[in-house]
Structures are given as C-alpha cells and as structure tokens.
Amino acid sequence: MKIYIDENMPHGESFFESFGEVITFSGRDVTAEQVQDADILLVRSITKVNQSLLALNSNIQFVGTATIGTDHIDIEYLESRNITFSSAPGCNKISVADYVLSALLVVVEQRQLTLLNQTVAIVGAGNTGTAVYDCLTAIGVNCLLYDPPLQKAGDPRSFCRFEEVLAADVISLHVPKTMVGPYKTLHLFNQSVLEKLNPQQILINACRGEVIDNKALLGLAIEKKVPTLVLDVWENEPDIDKQLLPYVTLATPHIAGYSLDSRARGTEMLYIALCEKLQIPVKLKSTDFTEQSNISDITLSGDLTPELLKSLVHLIYDVRRDDALFRKKVNEVNGFDNMRKNYPERRELSTLTVLTPNKRQVSPQMIDLKKIGFTVKNK
C-alpha cells in the first residue's frame, strides 16, 4: 500500500509506516502524476483535492485532511468515486483559542484596556469558536455567540443578532469558508459591514481570509476607519496583499492552529480514521511521539492577577514572536509558506502545569486557570 503524506504533517512516518510505503510530498505543488499510484492520500489545507488531482489515479481508497476546514476538498467528487474521506474536526481548536487569547492580551495592553471590560462577539460557535468562548469566559470576559445555522438547528445556547456582533468591542471570526447558500461566509465582512465598525473595536480573523473582503479592508484602513486588526488568514494565500500589513496590529501566516500538539492531533485523527476504515486496532497516539515541553511547571505563590495571567500565557505562547517573524519573512521568496513549513515549536497552555500552594487556583478575580487551558495542581 502506498501512503502519500504532506511533508508538513508531524509524525506522519511514525503513524503510517505500518500500513505500507510512506511517501511525502510538498502540499502546494503536488501533481496528479506524483500521486497517481497512491492508495491513501493525506493532505493539509494547501492541497486542492479534486478531479484534476486524482484523474490519473485508480487505486485511491482514502483521502484525509489533517485540518478542520474542508474547503480545499471536492467532497462530492470523492463520494462519486466511493473514496472514503476524513477530516480532523476539533484537532486545533485549543491552539486557535490560545492564539486569540495571546493576541487579545497584547492588544489590550497596547491600548491600555481591561480585558474584563470587553465584550467579545464570537462569529461561528463550532469547535474553535466554542474553545475561544470557554477560554475567555473562564477569565470573566463577556462573550456573545453568533451562529445562525446552529441557532436554527436548535442549539440550546443563547445567540446574539448580527447588529450586536457589530457593536461588540471585539469581534472574533470562526466560520468555515462557504461560497454559496443562505449562510455563505464569503465576504461576510464586506465593505458595508466593515464601514459599520470603528477604530475603537478589535477585529480578529483566525478562520479563512475570504471571510473579510481584504480589498475593502485596505481601502478603509488607508482612511484610518478600521478596528485594530489581528489577521492570521488572508485572501489569496500565499500571495497576500502585502499593502495591508502596515495597518494590521498582529499579522501571522495562517498559524493560529499550528501548535505542535494540535498538528500532531490532526495526524492522529487521520490515523484513527484509517484504522477504522481498514478495521485495524488503534495502537498509537500522538503523545507517544510528542516530546515534553521545555517548560513544564511553575509555582504560583500569590493571587492570580490579570498581569500574572498575561505573563503565564505569553510564557507559553506570545503571538508577537510570530508577528515579528512574519514581517521579516513575508518579502522573501515563498516567505509565507516557508514560515509555515519551518514553524518554530509552539506548545499549548496545557503543557504548563501551574502548581498552586493550596486550593486557591480560583482567585478573587474568578480567573480559573484550568478552564483557560493550563494544567493546575495543588502543591
């Protein structure tokens, strides 16, 4: 059996070598000729899996993407050929929540705001949106959820209207890229929506670039009429409109979900799906291959203040590292993709165990470290 795996899939060889020959490929340039003898094809978001990629292949039984988003996969085409498909829903939701928290802590400090006073509207209340909600509400931040499809489907949570989203202090986007239909998200934030926002607000996009009309955003940014911007995703990646960069407070190359733990989880989820397809027992897990983080525990002796929380979060992940690296690399040839390919190690908050002297991990400010994502133990 020939298993073709994107070269940027952590532990791909370790997880799949027992199934047959593992062959890695570069996700952006992979061709139909290259994968014509693949039995199994495992990709990331940069590979379009469609009729033209699989036209020469008659063996393929299984396609997997180690991502949450599936907008790069022609699922109907796979169904028409009876090819089993699997994605990795939820694999990187924690990483995205860590990203949003890290970014918000930077911006509120820069603007001398208090995070607790902000209302955060979360657009899309699925895996990543819910992880952001859980993390921020654990700190005591007031969060609103906006998700008409879930609301219509009877999700028991309370949802807000789009007008309330636009009035929130912070808007964080967590929807899939959909081009058609009643809930299409292509340019959900178009010129007229963007015009309703103001420079006091904060707009975070860690889902897909096409959810915001980047051209309209640039026009308004030049007129200084946009919120503080945190952009992880861009229209037309990797050839993004670099003119936007000076107007973006935190800019990163689609790495919100790129913690080592999340990416390894994505590979693991495909391994489990393939075991199920082939009716083979699941023997491996991602933690078998992921090393312990460089900082493993820290002792908290006093109360957990907002300043201390910020230090703890940024000790594990400070988004400014990625913003600085991105601004340096973006003008290099293949800078966008190279930074993703050689992404420096980043761990999730759960890799830090916070030792508390007694049962005071919930401070008077009601900051619950465990719910934010840290591992908490009493000393």
Ligand SMILES: NC(=O)C1=CN([C@@H]2O[C@H](COP(=O)(O)OP(=O)(O)OC[C@H]3O[C@@H](n4cnc5c(N)ncnc54)[C@H](O)[C@@H]3O)[C@@H](O)[C@H]2O)C=CC1
């Ligand atoms: N920047 C990054 O590294 C990452 C980006 N993503 C992107 O974020 C997207 C969301 O991820 P998940 O939360 O895991 O997906 P999910 O499928 O669990 O949740 C998406 C939610 O958006 C809702 N939704 C759909 N259309 C909507 C609309 N028009 N308005 C409001 N809500 C709408 C859905 O009902 C669903 O609840 C993914 O599709 C992917 O494209 C995901 C992970 C990492």
Ligand SMILES: O=C(O)C(=O)[C@H](O)COP(=O)(O)O
């Ligand atoms: O899961 C998703 O959806 C994402 O956006 C991933 O974080 C994208 O990672 P790559 O597949 O592009 O490496």
